[in-house]
Amino acid sequence: MDQEQTVTGKSIFRIDGPPKVRGEAKYAAEYKVPDLLHAYVVTASIAKGRILSIDLSAARQFPGVVEILSHKNRPWFWPVSFLYKDAAGPPGKPFMPLYDDRVHFSGQPVALVIAESYEAARDAAALVGVTYKAEPHATDLARSPAFIPRKHRIGVAPVPHPTGDADRAFASAPVKIEAAYTTSPENHHPMELFATTVEWGDNIVTVYDKTQSPKSVELFLKVAFRLIGRKVRVVSSYVGGGFGLGLRPQQSVFLAVMAAKSLKRSVRLVLPRDHMFALGYRANTVQTVSLAADEKGRLQAIRHKAIAATSQFEDAQDPILLFSASLYRCDNVKLNYELAKLDTVSPCDMRAPGAATGMFALESAMDELAYALGADPLALRLTNYTERDQSENRPFSSKALRECYAQGSERFGWDKRSHAPRSMREDKELIGWGMATGAWEAAMSPAPARAEVRLRSDGKFEVTSSITDIGTGTYTILSQIAADELETPIERIVVRLGDSALPFNPIQGGSWTAATSGAAVQSACRKLKAKITSQAKKAGVLDRRPGTELLSASALADLLKLRRGGELSATGTMFSPPFGKRFSSATHAAVFAEVRVDEELSVVRVTRIVCAVAAGRILNPTTARSQIIGATVMGIGKALHEDTAYDHNLGRCMAHSFGDYHIPSNADVYDIDVVFVDETDTQVSPLGVKGVGEIGVVAVAPAIANAIFHATGQRMRDLPITIDRLARARSRAS
Amino acid sequence: MAAAPNTAHRVAYTINGVIRVATVEPGVTLLDLLREEFDLTGTKKGCDHGQCGACTVLMNGHRINSCLVLAVSRSGSVVTTIEGIGTSDGLHPLQEAFVKHDALQCGYCTPGQICSAIGLISEGTAKTRDEIREGMSGNLCRCGAYTGIVDAIEEVMAAVSDAESLP
Ligand code: FES
Numbered sequence A: 001m002d003q004e005q006t007v008t009g010k011s012i013f014r015i016d017g018p019p020k021v022r023g024e025a026k027y028a029a030e031y032k033v034p035d036l037l038h039a040y041v042v043t044a045s046i047a048k049g050r051i052l053s054i055d056l057s058a059a060r061q062f063p064g065v066v067e068i069l070s071h072k073n074r075p076w077f078w079p080v081s082f083l084y085k086d087a088a089g090p091p092g093k094p095f096m097p098l099y100d101d102r103v104h105f106s107g108q109p110v111a112l113v114i115a116e117s118y119e120a121a122r123d124a125a126a127l128v129g130v131t132y133k134a135e136p137h138a139t140d141l142a143r144s145p146a147f148i149p150r151k152h153r154i155g156v157a158p159v160p161h162p163t164g165d166a167d168r169a170f171a172s173a174p175v176k177i178e179a180a181y182t183t184s185p186e187n188h189h190p191m192e193l194f195a196t197t198v199e200w201g202d203n204i205v206t207v208y209d210k211t212q213s214p215k216s217v218e219l220f221l222k223v224a225f226r227l228i229g230r231k232v233r234v235v236s237s238y239v240g241g242g243f244g245l246g247l248r249p250q251q252s253v254f255l256a257v258m259a260a261k262s263l264k265r266s267v268r269l270v271l272p273r274d275h276m277f278a279l280g281y282r283a284n285t286v287q288t289v290s291l292a293a294d295e296k297g298r299l300q301a302i303r304h305k306a307i308a309a310t311s312q313f314e315d316a317q318d319p320i321l322l323f324s325a326s327l328y329r330c331d332n333v334k335l336n337y338e339l340a341k342l343d344t345v346s347p348c349d350m351r352a353p354g355a356a357t358g359m360f361a362l363e364s365a366m367d368e369l370a371y372a373l374g375a376d377p378l379a380l381r382l383t384n385y386t387e388r389d390q391s392e393n394r395p396f397s398s399k400a401l402r403e404c405y406a407q408g409s410e411r412f413g414w415d416k417r418s419h420a421p422r423s424m425r426e427d428k429e430l431i432g433w434g435m436a437t438g439a440w441e442a443a444m445s446p447a448p449a450r451a452e453v454r455l456r457s458d459g460k461f462e463v464t465s466s467i468t469d470i471g472t473g474t475y476t477i478l479s480q481i482a483a484d485e486l487e488t489p490i491e492r493i494v495v496r497l498g499d500s501a502l503p504f505n506p507i508q509g510g511s512w513t514a515a516t517s518g519a520a521v522q523s524a525c526r527k528l529k530a531k532i533t534s535q536a537k538k539a540g541v542l543d544r545r546p547g548t549e550l551l552s553a554s555a556l557a558d559l560l561k562l563r564r565g566g567e568l569s570a571t572g573t574m575f576s577p578p579f580g581k582r583f584s585s586a587t588h589a590a591v592f593a594e595v596r597v598d599e600e601l602s603v604v605r606v607t608r609i610v611c612a613v614a615a616g617r618i619l620n621p622t623t624a625r626s627q628i629i630g631a632t633v634m635g636i637g638k639a640l641h642e643d644t645a646y647d648h649n650l651g652r653c654m655a656h657s658f659g660d661y662h663i664p665s666n667a668d669v670y671d672i673d674v675v676f677v678d679e680t681d682t683q684v685s686p687l688g689v690k691g692v693g694e695i696g697v698v699a700v701a702p703a704i705a706n707a708i709f710h711a712t713g714q715r716m717r718d719l720p721i722t723i724d725r726l727a728r729a730r731s732r733a734s
Numbered sequence B: 001m002a003a004a005p006n007t008a009h010r011v012a013y014t015i016n017g018v019i020r021v022a023t024v025e026p027g028v029t030l031l032d033l034l035r036e037e038f039d040l041t042g043t044k045k046g047c048d049h050g051q052c053g054a055c056t057v058l059m060n061g062h063r064i065n066s067c068l069v070l071a072v073s074r075s076g077s078v079v080t081t082i083e084g085i086g087t088s089d090g091l092h093p094l095q096e097a098f099v100k101h102d103a104l105q106c107g108y109c110t111p112g113q114i115c116s117a118i119g120l121i122s123e124g125t126a127k128t129r130d131e132i133r134e135g136m137s138g139n140l141c142r143c144g145a146y147t148g149i150v151d152a153i154e155e156v157m158a159a160v161s162d163a164e165s166l167p
């Protein structure tokens, strides 16, 4: 097939678009199941302590209530915590809802009301009276002792080793800055509420779940609930966003299956928005960055220390410092990564976990250094550009970051920027331009992925894989890959995903789905093509004239007829690449932001963002661009709005709705311009793909913070940069 | 939806051109009536508090948050949900524009966005991109598809003002 006819790399409309705009796409809470019961969770109002008693008398009498479960009457669990481990869990003991009388965090489920209707379950839940014996709690990161995690989290890149002597180099360098930065806890808040519908059957339990990994939920449920003899099928055909919160089997699926198992009935549990604050969060951090340079701006020392929140029961770890040693050329690097235990739920990976918080500090510090040097912030990055990953002492599989800087700055008009803070304004608004660099791992999944492709009797090819599409465009790109491999129009490809009965795939995270699941589809299609070609040759129905499809629909029908209904299929497997890579692989981005700050009111508007991305081969510019735009919007939220604020006296998160946890709305988002920079990479993955799910968010918050400095002269080192924080900084300064 | 006989009420709505009746408890929202009783799950629940717009439907031609309406309170109303927009074989121009401008990712906010956009266009007050942004700010999208949403609405709006009415 020549370049003209291929669909991979072209802007194909999202194939799941039509069912979604029609409202036909079914999400976890939307499957019609006969005899369905509804559940509602009662949550703990203290942060730490014990449940002394639970008064169910009023709730039990509420019309429609069928059962109320708590730690006292729940079905038996394995008493060993490792059986509740999941593919994305950090070291520690996973949280098990309703396990015992201990309260580990505010918002923890303590009882589950199951009723004939949603309203009855909800209203009865309000009547459950729980008395506690509270114990002193800790939810304030700044006051909690930090420690170096003893067990390393599998799958997360280790903190790079120190190089040179950063302390000495810092002390003797002519230009230096040192500053502390903090980031607030954030919640993922996909628009779809976490929900599970369990269809209970004697032989098969079908679980419609909101997850980023039907397969790991299936395995988890089989072990945790001893459903080994039964068939368990987890279906997540459409997932209303995940952003990492669906990487682990969630409380919702745990509780819904527990209820279904104990009642032998079908049950639906939809968590309300306020409960979603206690499912997992992006760890808040306290960071210190010290940078030193010579007079020419060449980095002499980088020190970066991060303390991140975790729960009492798990040591959640994120690659916060991953790029601090590899992004710039510097011989003396020292990194420290510590955790502090809080009485909260465990943090849970959120879009570009670690990098999005660590790079806020590093890239803000680079901007501070640029001003200390009197240098242009972009020029400083170029001065310290590196073609090698110094921390690993190896080359990058590809790195077109230089082109990102060039194309992004040109598109933005960076050369027209005046260097001094507060030097640009229009009417009442100060204008600021800032930039930052982004990086994210370009990885293949460490677990293998499989896919099957089958020639159906109607002449269509059906591609199946258990991987989900959480809005990322997976349905679409897998169709494109299959169409090209099978040399057939995309209309003849049918893709079925998000079902644990389909071929095994790992969790949908790490931006590795396109590279990993895509390669499995590629391999399955290649095998099927070989099979078909040889059989068609034998049967004499092969048409190999140039420019024709591999097989016309009628030829395929003939072939299937000859086979008397025997279907043709092939399975492909993508094994993770062997350990000890000879190169480092990463996606890169350069983000340029314009803010306008109302001088009197300190209201910030992010009026323009240009994001130039180098992410290897782009399978579909339309869906990839949407990924970057969406991540940019999340980055705006991180920079200006999102804060899971705690009342440390109560140990309780004060935000409980979109009214007090602000995510960007339409009016907060102006122009976002995405540039994909050409980057050919033959080593990173079989398809040359690096993944685009996360890179978009990394550099947005520092670019905005740097733009705010440029506009106002205020260096804002604590995220989010809310109006009150900015106003306070201004009044302190004047 | 089991109901205690002494508190339940009969309600009737014309939904997507069809008269639907049900017996509901006073605490049931129009949103839950649509989703749980009538299996019209195209209307989404994202907050249940009137804060996200995922549940937007058209009631008597106006966009409303169906989670803020108790089913018993507006019996007799005419409701259009996403299932009533477009025809069985064709997409409504806004649905088409949403696909064309990739104004969605996960799709969960999308039915609400489309219903809200239809309401916005018929209100006729939004003319500029900024006004569209403002007028659509009751519909949150965590996937961040806002720029595509505004592009889609702007395109359809221009076509409407050319043709003076929606097809
Ligand atoms: S569900 Fe009605 S506004 Fe969110």
Ligand code: FES
Binding pocket: A191, A240, A241, A471, B103, B104, B105, B106, B107, B108, B109, B110, B140, B141, B142, B143, B144, B145
């Ligand atoms: S498309 Fe996912 S929330 Fe809007």
